Amino acid sequence: MDRVLVTGGAGFIGSNFVHHLVEHTDATITVLDKMTYAANAEALAGLPADRVRLVVGDIADETVVEPLVAEHDAVVHYAAESHNDNSLDDPSPFIRTNLLGTFTLLEAVRRAGVRFHHVSTDEVYGDLDLDDPKRFTEDTPYNPSSPYSASKAGSDHLVRAWVRSFGVRATISNCSNNYGPWQHVEKFIPRQITNVADGGRPKVYGDGLNVRDWIHTEDHSSAVLAILERGRIGETYLIGADGERSNLEVVRAILRHFGRDEDDIDFVNDRAGHDRRYAIESGKLRAELGWRPTYDDFDAGLAATIEWYLAHDGWWRRAKASTEAAYAAKGQ
Numbered sequence: 001m002d003r004v005l006v007t008g009g010a011g012f013i014g015s016n017f018v019h020h021l022v023e024h025t026d027a028t029i030t031v032l033d034k035m036t037y038a039a040n041a042e043a044l045a046g047l048p049a050d051r052v053r054l055v056v057g058d059i060a061d062e063t064v065v066e067p068l069v070a071e072h073d074a075v076v077h078y079a080a081e082s083h084n085d086n087s088l089d090d091p092s093p094f095i096r097t098n099l100l101g102t103f104t105l106l107e108a109v110r111r112a113g114v115r116f117h118h119v120s121t122d123e124v125y126g127d128l129d130l131d132d133p134k135r136f137t138e139d140t141p142y143n144p145s146s147p148y149s150a151s152k153a154g155s156d157h158l159v160r161a162w163v164r165s166f167g168v169r170a171t172i173s174n175c176s177n178n179y180g181p182w183q184h185v186e187k188f189i190p191r192q193i194t195n196v197a198d199g200g201r202p203k204v205y206g207d208g209l210n211v212r213d214w215i216h217t218e219d220h221s222s223a224v225l226a227i228l229e230r231g232r233i234g235e236t237y238l239i240g241a242d243g244e245r246s247n248l249e250v251v252r253a254i255l256r257h258f259g260r261d262e263d264d265i266d267f268v269n270d271r272a273g274h275d276r277r278y279a280i281e282s283g284k285l286r287a288e289l290g291w292r293p294t295y296d297d298f299d300a301g302l303a304a305t306i307e308w309y310l311a312h313d314g315w316w317r318r319a320k321a322s323t324e325a326a327y328a329a330k331g332q
Helices: 011-025 064-071 084-089 092-112 147-166 188-197 217-230 247-257 283-289 298-311 314-327
Strands: 003-007 028-033 050-055 074-077 114-123 168-176 177-178 203-205 210-214 236-239 244-246 264-268
Touching: 003 011, 003 314, 011 028, 011 217, 011 283, 028 064, 028 177, 050 092, 064 092, 064 114, 064 244, 074 092, 084 092, 092 114, 092 147, 114 217, 147 168, 168 217, 177 217, 177 298, 188 298, 188 314, 203 247, 210 217, 210 298, 217 236, 217 283, 236 283, 244 247, 247 298, 298 314
Parallel strands: 003 028, 003 074, 028 050, 074 114, 114 168, 168 236, 177 210, 203 264
Antiparallel strands: 210 244
């Protein structure tokens, strides 16, 4: 796989994967990105021009997708509308990008005979009770709660159907919540880091007991590369780093890092349909492909992420005021 097309490669998780490919392979990489508000060309700055190029375009546009796919050996599909709150305000972009966009890519790889990896989310499984000892596995039934997670569930089903019906050489990964560099300030961890960095208070939905299974984006990238190179066609792999933390635990860790009182928190209106707990069992990925996370200490990974945001104040501040104004309008 000397030539790799990465959709959504200027976004948070996708751009980190592009960096990972540059560092760990000899592949040449094309990034296809619509460059919406969540994308950022700066995340690709400094990468070698002879190995990485950016094409601005829509994955739902067949005239853009078809010729690009035909030039490559593999497609890694990160592009997605992914913010739950936005999907509650207007589901339509999620249906277009996550369903129609994935369909358009699948048709292109089917015609070109190109290897395809589809990046999805643990949110397709719904949620778990806080006291439930179980974790999500590859056999957990789908039970999405929001327009976002429903659209991702639908895209997963499209991939499986194209594998079975048309012989597309595809794999799927469902990952837990990512954190790390270049994540937009609308997302939970960057929002809290930047609030506290500005002398404000973290904003926590509801009672703050909702649990997420956190993974550093670099570990997500290494897992996707392992699946792309060694994963069995037609298989799904769950990616997680045993990073379960409640929202309260996360914001208190951020406050401690800044030397602030751990109870210096604002509790705000809960999100509609807010899933209670996510937890990933990644045993299949580890056993079959020998993958292990590098950031197995969440506190250390969080500290590194905080330092990154402090060092990139000029980047995130451009979107901070408008993001907080949108949240304030909803009492959040």
